[in-house]
Amino acid sequence: MSAPTILVLRALGLGDLLTGVPALRGLRRGHPGAKLVLAAPAPLASWLQGLGIVDEVLATRGLAPLSWPGDAPDVAVNLHGSGPQSHAVLRDVEPGRLLAFAEPHARPEEGRQAPPWPADVHEVERWCSLVRRDGGPCDAEDLRLPTAGPRRSHVVLHPGAASGARRWPVARWRAVAASLSSAGHRVVVTGTSGESGLCSTVAAAQPQVIDACGRLELPELSQLVATAALVVSGDTGVAHLATAHGTPSVVLFGPTPPALWGPAIDHERHIVIWHPSNGDPRGDPHGTDLDLRLARVQVDEVVDAASLLLSRPRAQPA
Incomplete structure (x- = not known):
């Protein structure tokens, strides 16, 4: 049996991507053995792939339709926004389930109410709170990236x-x-x-x-x-x-x-x-x-x- 696939949308810039790293690591912990695919601009996503934070890259930018190959992903995760446009991009690939915050007019997700959009929290905590709801532990300490070499003077x-x-x-x-x-x-x-x-x-x-x-x-x-x-x-x-x-x-x-x-x-x-x-x-x-x-x-x-x-x-x- 092939490993389950998790598709994550965060097709934004470098700062947005970095503040989403704790949530990506939380998804990894919450779904050990799953294949984690990041839909994001290719240079950014490929860099995270090289660091081992995600397994595969689906190159995209903004809210363009996704060219998803093969079978539908088991889970799609919206780390991009509150919807409805970003929700629709992920629903179009027909995932087994969608993990996301509620749209502006809240609606059931997989038979339960999706959590409301947290407006006044730090960006890191916003997405960690969504992932923790799905059983993936994460916090701001997961922002840290590996570093090679001593500190210099520049x-x-x-x-x-x-x-x-x-x-x-x-x-x-x-x-x-x-x-x-x-x-x-x-x-x-x-x-x-x-x-x-x-x-x-x-x-x-x-x-x-x-x-x-x-x-x-x-x-x-x-x-x-x-x-x-x-x-x-x-x-x-x-x-x-x-x-x-x-x-x-x-x-x-x-x-x-x-x-x-x-x-x-x-x-x-x-x-x-x-x-x-x-x-x-x-x-x-x-x-x-x-x-x-x-x-x-x-x-x-x-x-x-x-x-x-x-x-x-x-x-x-x-």
């Missing part, structure tokens, strides 16, 4: 973000890079190939500042973060990499509360900077304009936070 600066709301002004990033460089730190600026202009502006004509934008595949980026003395980043996937590797970090938040998306473990290793104020409108993490909470973050406080973490005894990878 500082990773990641100035980009997927939306304008989460992009701190480039002139401020450049000032942080200049300050760290003048203090004798080797700074590596990272980003995607599409962010080359941003990275080159941050790194331009500064000693000890290296522009690595677009030059690193995900495994290389992960290793760079894992061995760094410090990461300075906005609310992006690189910040979640730092958390997973136990690398000290300074994380700049804007539209999204850090209580929902900030570091979930090793709080003493991370400094979160966030400046909400009474009367602020609700933040939009996908907005095009700089969020006003992020706009309130100043260069001096970022440099001071970085200097504080760099002055501490060097923490080895967790």
Whole structure:
């Protein structure tokens, strides 16, 4: 008899994928011997496959129909969203059962009421709570990724973000890079190939500042973060990499509360900077304009936070 198959949908970005790792590990524990298939963007999912977190990859992006081969999966798990669109994507492959939160108008799932969507909990805990309901133990400690190599002296600066709301002004990033460089730190600026202009502006004509934008595949980026003395980043996937590797970090938040998306473990290793104020409108993490909470973050406080973490005894990878 072939092993049962579990299909998991989380077709989002790097940070989303990393916050879903504890739930994936919980599914593994709850279903020993099952084949775990992750439907996600190929480069991200293949990287997790290489780490042994999932067994197979079904390449997809967003809520496109899934090209599921062969017999229907025994279980489909929605780690993507609250539905109904993401539920429909999984129902279309006709799984034996669907593990998911209730749709906006709750309906029975497999003869029982699906759990309601937990709106105001940390992203890691949200998905762990769903998996624990199915018998798979998991918690935030399952965020940790294996790390090879000792901690080194470089500082990773990641100035980009997927939306304008989460992009701190480039002139401020450049000032942080200049300050760290003048203090004798080797700074590596990272980003995607599409962010080359941003990275080159941050790194331009500064000693000890290296522009690595677009030059690193995900495994290389992960290793760079894992061995760094410090990461300075906005609310992006690189910040979640730092958390997973136990690398000290300074994380700049804007539209999204850090209580929902900030570091979930090793709080003493991370400094979160966030400046909400009474009367602020609700933040939009996908907005095009700089969020006003992020706009309130100043260069001096970022440099001071970085200097504080760099002055501490060097923490080895967790």
